[in-house]
Each structure stands twice: as structure tokens, then as C-alpha cells.
Amino acid sequence: SQTIHQWPATLVQPVGSPLSLECTVEGTSNPNLYWYRQAAGRGLQLLFYSVGIGQISSEVPQNLSASRPQDRQFILSSKKLLLSDSGFYLCAWRGQPNQPQHFGDGTRLSIL
């Protein structure tokens, strides 16, 4: 069966520090991969999605970036974090077009 792993679960970083959040999927190949951000008590904001290795689409201009170095690995990065980058980050994958997205457990990011 397919599983999705996202880490770390919690992260506290100072303003201006770099960021790397990792997401991996097991049990499937060539998944569509997504990064979302969720502010407290709010909906999901799509940040990036990827349909294949090295293919990244950005939905919102910001100081975050994403990479997909391997088929089942999706990384969210920043060179210098801002206070506004605080939030809950969710990674998701989808297989066939008619299938729902499946989410990781999320990363709670706090910027100090």
C-alpha cells in the first residue's frame, strides 16, 4: 500500500535561517506531488505541485522554492525564512487523475 512520509513534524527556526522540509512517497510511481500551507484555522493554500522529476509549478510567488530530485521525493526549501512563513505545511500525493489527494501528517513551522 502507498504511504507518505513528511518530516520534521515540528520545527522552530529563527528569521533569516534556511529551511528544508522533506516529503517522500512509497508504494507508487510517478505520483503528482503537492506542497500546501495552512495558516491557523484557515484553508489550504497551494504552494507548489509537481507532475514529474524536475518539474515544479509555483502557485504563489514567495521566498519558498520546491524541488523534486527523485520520483517520490519532494522538498520545500527557503534560503532565508520570514516571520510570515510560519504555518502548517502539508505534503500530498495523487496517483490516477480520478483519485483523491493523500496527505502527510504535516509540519508545524514556527519562525521566531
Next chain:
Amino acid sequence: AQTVTQSQPEMSVQEAETVTLSCTYDTSENNYYLFWYKQPPSRQMILVIRQEAYKQQNATENRFSVNFQKAAKSFSLKISDSQLGDTAMYFCAFYGQNFVFGPGTRLSVLP
């Protein structure tokens, strides 16, 4: 562009009673899929139910059912025999060309 609207930011229901969460969407596509996700306080996103637009029959999963009105572009979620564990944020989602999520409805089940 597709949009998803959930007009009820917050709702509450007594345990064992029935509650209906509203969702409307806007699209020009004819083939698409609709989903309801649940996000409990643990913040995991859990798929509750899905509906294919080409199917007229409303989807049902145990205590969860939907009322899909394609012409009205409405996709409401009915929770029967509400349980305390149903307390969560509920997101309606649309998939046509892209995935679009609604803003969510916070449901509280009261003992």
C-alpha cells in the same frame, strides 16, 4: 477558474444528531470529482467521501453521505448520528484540471 465556497465557517451539533455542511462550486467543466476531507485537531487531512460528477447516485460512507446536485453545483455533506470524534474542520474539494479546496467549516459536536 474553479472556485469552491463553504458558506458556514462554523457549525455545531448535538451528539447523535444529524448535521449538513454546505459546499458550492463554480466550474465550466463537465467531468470532475468532488471530495470531502476532515481535519481533526491532530491536523491530519483525512478523506471522508468522494463523488464522481458523472454518477447521479449520491455517495455514502457509513454515517457520511452527500447530496450532489450537479445542475446547482452543490455538494453538501450529511453526517448522521454525530459522534464526538467528528469534531474537526471539514474541507470540500473539487478536482477538474486542478485541485481546489474550499475555506473549510469548523464543526463542533457537543456532548
